Amino acid sequence: MNRIFPTDPFSAYRQFFHLPSNTIYLDGNSLGLLPKAVADRLQYVIKEEWGVGLISSWNQAGWMELPQRVGAQIARLVGVEPADIVVGDSTSVNLFKCLGAAVQLRPQRRVILAETDNFSTDTYMAEGMAKLLGNGYQVRYLPPNTFDVRPYLDETVAVALLTHVHYKTAAKFDMKQVTQDVHDCGALMIWDLSHSTGAMPVQLAACQADFAVGCTYKYLNGGPGSPAFVYASPTIAEQTWQPLSGWLGHQAPFAFETHYRPNTAILRFIAGTPHILSLSALHESLKIWEQVDLDALREKSLALTDLFIQLLEQTCDGYGLEIVTPRSHEQRGSHVSVAFEHAYPVVQALIARGVIGDFRAPNIMRFGFAPLYVSFQDVVEAVAHLQDVLASHEYLAPQFQTRKSVT
């Protein structure tokens, strides 16, 4: 098939990643590809920094400042100053820090606004916080597919915790409008950017978001379970503290004082000793992003998902697929989700053909288009495979039916 694709301004980036042979990787929204430079970098960190430098590397190899340095690498991607973001712990743990910091700024308000069908760790952490606090604290849940939050806001809401791009449907909130709405009711705003960072420009500061967290092992290619980032606006951060007040968030950790004195602004969101090996891999991966034009990246992302949707509609009509991702560019992230009765075995059959997407219960096939390395040709081939799997009914084969958990 001859097809004229849009120009790909990121075609040179694909070579920075290790792409397994015979693979079309549409799961970079779950675990990003391995940047080729990471393996050598980790050898150096292990053999030289740890093996030879030993404890001196906390200073001489800059381990101690790695949470800030890696944060600074992410700053431009989410529209904040380099000094206002740090990396460490998991997204879950960072959510707890932000929730704790938020509720103590609104002590008279006892409601955490969350999403019924957000990625589960977001609702679970909100629940954990409300349960620990007791005293009438509760989580209020937005119904699924609610994008106008105003009906759920009132003077009891202390903080809203929303995910910018939905993990399942890829539906996207209007960050500026929603943040404004939340502020208008006097509440604080936490954004989870796990499915937007590295897929599109994000303007946290311009939207006046109070807090944000995000995952780094998806579009940022930090490696399995790489540490998450956390942002707090400097004004807000200075007014509050966060409850996971570990020693490295202290103003003078090596003074070993008995009482906690929070460090400046976002630095007080650092808790325990950073996971240096995982953090070093992320640090190396993020070097790829230095010159990336985020507007061009978003344009390519939309072109990829547009092409996928268009081809799906052209070639897979009549199989009972339902595209659950919004068609409007303004409301869409960088993955496309398709509901289908046999979603699980179809995803397995595609994986057997080298087309890696993922399944999300109960009936979603999720295809992620990491715009830095997915090509338009990948999209064409992926849809051709999907059409073939559907037409041939090969997904009905027994080996594709057995459920295994995948992230």
Next chain:
Amino acid sequence: MNRIFPTDPFSAYRQFFHLPSNTIYLDGNSLGLLPKAVADRLQYVIKEEWGVGLISSWNQAGWMELPQRVGAQIARLVGVEPADIVVGDSTSVNLFKCLGAAVQLRPQRRVILAETDNFSTDTYMAEGMAKLLGNGYQVRYLPPNTFDVRPYLDETVAVALLTHVHYKTAAKFDMKQVTQDVHDCGALMIWDLSHSTGAMPVQLAACQADFAVGCTYKYLNGGPGSPAFVYASPTIAEQTWQPLSGWLGHQAPFAFETHYRPNTAILRFIAGTPHILSLSALHESLKIWEQVDLDALREKSLALTDLFIQLLEQTCDGYGLEIVTPRSHEQRGSHVSVAFEHAYPVVQALIARGVIGDFRAPNIMRFGFAPLYVSFQDVVEAVAHLQDVLASHEYLAPQFQTRKSVT
């Protein structure tokens, strides 16, 4: 000097570690040496498990169960069943989980008993918890060098958080007696084992400890900032929950339910996605421990510290040094701390000679004897260097005076 040393039953273990040339490493209580097998293992994890296996490695490479599998490797070292301990997050974060789990089991009691001069993250996390909870929650501080906790216990104490071996002095609590005392007043017991695990046998279950946390980058050689372990007695764990209720502590994470249902016992202490690279390094390092006889290890540890103290007294008399580590075997961990007015520059001068110890403010020189790889010859040479540094006054040289932070 000819000297007859005690037999070293662990002499064969030294070869498993990378020891930089011309180095006597007495800081394994801060950051353990690099086990030689780790670099190759991480190459495999990065290039094969991540690079090729990609998301399938969550199942096929066992990433999903790594918190449990690494926990099981540590179980024998702390005297618990393999199924009762998991690894993930930092010591600080795990302390918060245990504190949260403890206070909700004693809702009428509002005091957390802590140590004034414990390693600072322990007191800071207790403070963070009390501040978040409000409502009269407070931290009660044991005075320095208090080993009989009974005068500080009463019916207001919900939980005691103590570190088994003191990070600065190496003074050791009587775990069985103190746990009994804490239980007798109706409170719960959290032990921080950061400075004991891998240096001596620990019997958490036999002492009926309720919770424990510990660092893995010291005597367990997991690498800089490697994830920490957390233990809860299975009976206690089933009765409570922990507030950092992330998705991987849920009974069915991939069901993506809206509400949190805690998994069985200690598995509910897992929070977010595990840091696989850091965890994999630790997993490899812990293989060294499979056959280690912990009683013999403790015997060697005491012989090393005995020898160090004895030589120090013989050769460094008159310089104004004060050994602050208890002489009694029952009360001592595996490091020896020496107070000295010029502690900082002496430690720097020793480091310049290849004898790596560390400084702890305001005036402590700390020498750690990781019994798996420190030799008796190391002890002799270290004391000879120390004596020489003191006698020659070389520590007064300007290059040794400038303060840098070290962990």
